[in-house]
Amino acid sequence: MAEPLVAVRGLSKSFGGLRATDRVDLDVEDGETHAIIGPNGAGKTTLIGQLAGDLRPDAGTTRFAGQDVTSLDAPARSRLGLARSFQITSIFPDFSALDNVALAVQAHSGSSFRFWRPARAERELREPALAVLDGVGLGARADVLAATLAHGEQRQLEIAMALATRPRLLLLDEPVAGMGLEETQRMVRLLSTLKRRLTIVLVEHDMDAVFTLADRISVMVYGRIIATGSPEGVRSNAEVRRAYLGEGTPP
Amino acid sequence: MAISRRAIVLAAGAVLLALVPPVAGLLNQPFYVDLFRRMMIFAIAALSLDLILGYGGMVSFGHAAYLGIGAYAVGILAFYGVDNGFLQWSVAVAASAVAALVIGAISIRTSGVYFIMITLAFTQMLYYLGISLETYGGDNGMPLRTRSQFAGLVDLRNPSAFYYLVLALLVLFLVLGRRLVDARFGRVIRAARSNEPRARAIGFSPFRYKLAAFVLAGGACGLAGALLANQTEYLTPDFMHWTRSGEIMFMVILGGMGTLFGPVLGAVVLLGLEDVLSALTEHWQIILGPFLVVVVLFAKRGLFGLVEGEVPRDG
Numbered sequence: 001m002a003e004p005l006v007a008v009r010g011l012s013k014s015f016g017g018l019r020a021t022d023r024v025d026l027d028v029e030d031g032e033t034h035a036i037i038g039p040n041g042a043g044k045t046t047l048i049g050q051l052a053g054d055l056r057p058d059a060g061t062t063r064f065a066g067q068d069v070t071s072l073d074a075p076a077r078s079r080l081g082l083a084r085s086f087q088i089t090s091i092f093p094d095f096s097a098l099d100n101v102a103l104a105v106q107a108h109s110g111s112s113f114r115f116w117r118p119a120r121a122e123r124e125l126r127e128p129a130l131a132v133l134d135g136v137g138l139g140a141r142a143d144v145l146a147a148t149l150a151h152g153e154q155r156q157l158e159i160a161m162a163l164a165t166r167p168r169l170l171l172l173d174e175p176v177a178g179m180g181l182e183e184t185q186r187m188v189r190l191l192s193t194l195k196r197r198l199t200i201v202l203v204e205h206d207m208d209a210v211f212t213l214a215d216r217i218s219v220m221v222y223g224r225i226i227a228t229g230s231p232e233g234v235r236s237n238a239e240v241r242r243a244y245l246g247e248g249t250p251p
Numbered sequence: 252m253a254i255s256r257r258a259i260v261l262a263a264g265a266v267l268l269a270l271v272p273p274v275a276g277l278l279n280q281p282f283y284v285d286l287f288r289r290m291m292i293f294a295i296a297a298l299s300l301d302l303i304l305g306y307g308g309m310v311s312f313g314h315a316a317y318l319g320i321g322a323y324a325v326g327i328l329a330f331y332g333v334d335n336g337f338l339q340w341s342v343a344v345a346a347s348a349v350a351a352l353v354i355g356a357i358s359i360r361t362s363g364v365y366f367i368m369i370t371l372a373f374t375q376m377l378y379y380l381g382i383s384l385e386t387y388g389g390d391n392g393m394p395l396r397t398r399s400q401f402a403g404l405v406d407l408r409n410p411s412a413f414y415y416l417v418l419a420l421l422v423l424f425l426v427l428g429r430r431l432v433d434a435r436f437g438r439v440i441r442a443a444r445s446n447e448p449r450a451r452a453i454g455f456s457p458f459r460y461k462l463a464a465f466v467l468a469g470g471a472c473g474l475a476g477a478l479l480a481n482q483t484e485y486l487t488p489d490f491m492h493w494t495r496s497g498e499i500m501f502m503v504i505l506g507g508m509g510t511l512f513g514p515v516l517g518a519v520v521l522l523g524l525e526d527v528l529s530a531l532t533e534h535w536q537i538i539l540g541p542f543l544v545v546v547v548l549f550a551k552r553g554l555f556g557l558v559e560g561e562v563p564r565d566g
Contacts, residue, residue: 052452054448054451054452073451073456074448074451074452075451075454075455075456076456078451078452078453078454079454083452083453084452086448086449086452090446090448090449090452091446091449092442092445092446092449092450093445093446094445095441095442095445099438103438103439103442103450103453103455104453104454106435106438106439107450107453107454107455108453108454111435112435112436112438112439112455112460113435113436113460113463114434114435114436115427115430115431115434115436115437116430116431116434117430117434117435118430118433118434119433119434119435119437119438120433122435161449161453162453164453165453165454
C-alpha cells in the first residue's frame with residue numbers, strides 16, 4: 001500500500017495550560033474525503049491550523065506527499081499543493097471575485113516580482129481564474145466586489161481560491177457553517193463534484209453533510225482522536241455515541 | 252464618467268504645475284517657483300510613503316529618515332568637493348535604500364503599534380546621529396557648498412530648469428508607481444494589506460514583497476531628500492525630525508491614501524496652506540489643525556477623492 005498523502009504522528013499543541021491537540025496520529029489516504037468531527041473545543045480547528053502550517057506544533061511530525069513538512073510555513077505548504085478554507089470566511093474583500101481567484105493563480109504561476117505589466121491584462125492569470133470561478137458557480141459574479149457577495153457565495157469563492165492553487169489536498173474548516181438549507185445543499189453538491197479529484201480533510205458539525213461526503217471519519221475529543229473508521233462504523237461506535245453523537249445530533 | 256474625470260483632473264494638474272514658472276515670471280514673483288518646487292519635492296516623498304502606507308498597509312512613522320539620508324548624502328559629498336549630481340543622487344538613493352532595507356527587515360516582522368514605534372525609533376536614532384555629526388554642523392546643520400552639477404545637461408542654479416527637472420521626476424514617479432501597483436508586485440502587497448493570513452494561505456510569503464516595497468519607497472524618498480538639499484541649499488538634522496515624518500504622513504492622508512495622486516495634492520495643499528496662513532497670523536496652526544480634522548472626518552478618500560468623485564473601489 002502506498003504511503004498516505006498525509007501522515008501525522010504525535011502532533012501536539014498547547015495554549016497555556018490547554019492541550020488543544022494531544023499526540024494526534026492521523027493518516028489521510030490519497031483521494032479520500034476524511035471528515036473530522038467532535039464537540040466544540042475538541043481541537044479540530046487547531047489541527048487544521050497545524051496541517052496548513054499556520055501553527056507550529058509543540059511536538060510531532062507531519063508528512064505530506066512523502067515529504068516531512070513539519071517545519072514548513074503556510075506559503076511553502078501551499079506551494080506543495082495544500083489549500084484551505086477558514087472557519088471564518090477569509091477573502092480579499094476589496095478585490096473583485098475574479099481578482100480574488102486571479103491572486104491565487106498568481107501565487108502559483110511564476111514570479112510576482114513583476115513591476116510593469118498590469119496583472120489584470122495577463123491572460124495566464126485571468127483565464128484560469130475565470131474557469132475556476134465558473135466551476136464553483138460564480139462565473140456570473142466575476143466582477144462583483146467580494147465584500148458585497150452573499151455569505152454562501154463568499155464561501156464558494158474561498159473554495160474557488162483554494163482550487164485555483166491546483167492543490168492535492170483541500171482542508172475545509174466548517175464549509176457550511178452559518179449557511180441556510182439551500183446554500184448548504186449547493187455547497188455539498190459542489191464538494192461532491194470535487195471528491196476523488198482531490199483529497200479532502202473536512203471539519204464539519206453538519207452531520208448530514210459529513211455522512212454524505214465522507215469516506216472515513218475521525219472523531220476528536222479533548223485534543224485526541226478517539227476513533228477512525230467508515231461512516232457506518234463510527235455511527236455504531238459506542239464510545240463515539242457517548243462522547244459526541246449522543247449529545248444532540250441523532251445519527 | 253469617473254475615469255475621464257480623473258484624466259481631466261490629472262491633465263489640469265500637470266498643466267497648472269507646468270505653467271507656474273512663466274506665470275511667476277509674468278507676475279514678477281519668482282518666489283512661487285521656489286514654493287511649488289518645494290511642494291513637488293515633498294509630493295515625491297509623500298507618494299513614496301503612499302506606496303507602503305496606502306497600498307502596503309505599513310504605517311511607517313519614520314519616512315523623514317530617507318529624506319535626511321538623501322539630503323546628507325548630497326551635502327556630505329559636496330562638503331568633500333564631489334559636485335557631480337549623477338554620483339551624488341545615486342549615492343543618495345542607494346544609501347536610503349540600504350537604510351530602508353535594514354529598518355524594514357527588522358520592523359516588517361512586527362505590525363500595528365510596534366511597527367509604528369520601531370520605524371519612529373530608527374528615525375530618531377538617525378536624527379540624533381545627525382546632531383552628533385559636528386563635522387557637518389551638528390544640530391545647526393551646514394550650507395550646501397554648491398548645487399549638484401549635471402555636466403551642462405541641467406543647471407540647477409537656473410530656478411526654472413531645476414523646477415522642470417523636479418516636475419519631470421514627479422511625473423516619472425507617478426507613472427512608475429501607477430504601473431507598479433497594478434502589476435503583479437503591487438497586487439501582492441495590496442492583497443497582504445487586505446488579508447495577510449489569506450495571502451499566506453494561497454501561497455504568498457508577504458514579507459519579501461513588503462520589504463521590497465519598503466526599500467523602493469525608501470530609495471524614492473532618498474531622491475526627494477537629494478532634491479530638498481538642492482532646494483534649501485542647506486541641510487540640518489531637522490529634515491529627519493519626527494514632526495517631519497508626521498507632516499509627510501499627513502500629506503498622504505489629507506490627499507487620499509492608496510491613490511498616489513492624492514499625496515501630490517496633499518503636499519500642494521498642506522504646504523500652500525502653511526504659506527498662506529503663516530502670512531496671516533503667527534498662530535496659523537490653530538487654523539490648519541481644525542481644517543485637517545474636518546478633511547479626515549468627512550472625506551474618506553481624502554481631497555483627491557473629492558475632486559475625483561465617486562469611483563468604485565476595485566482590486
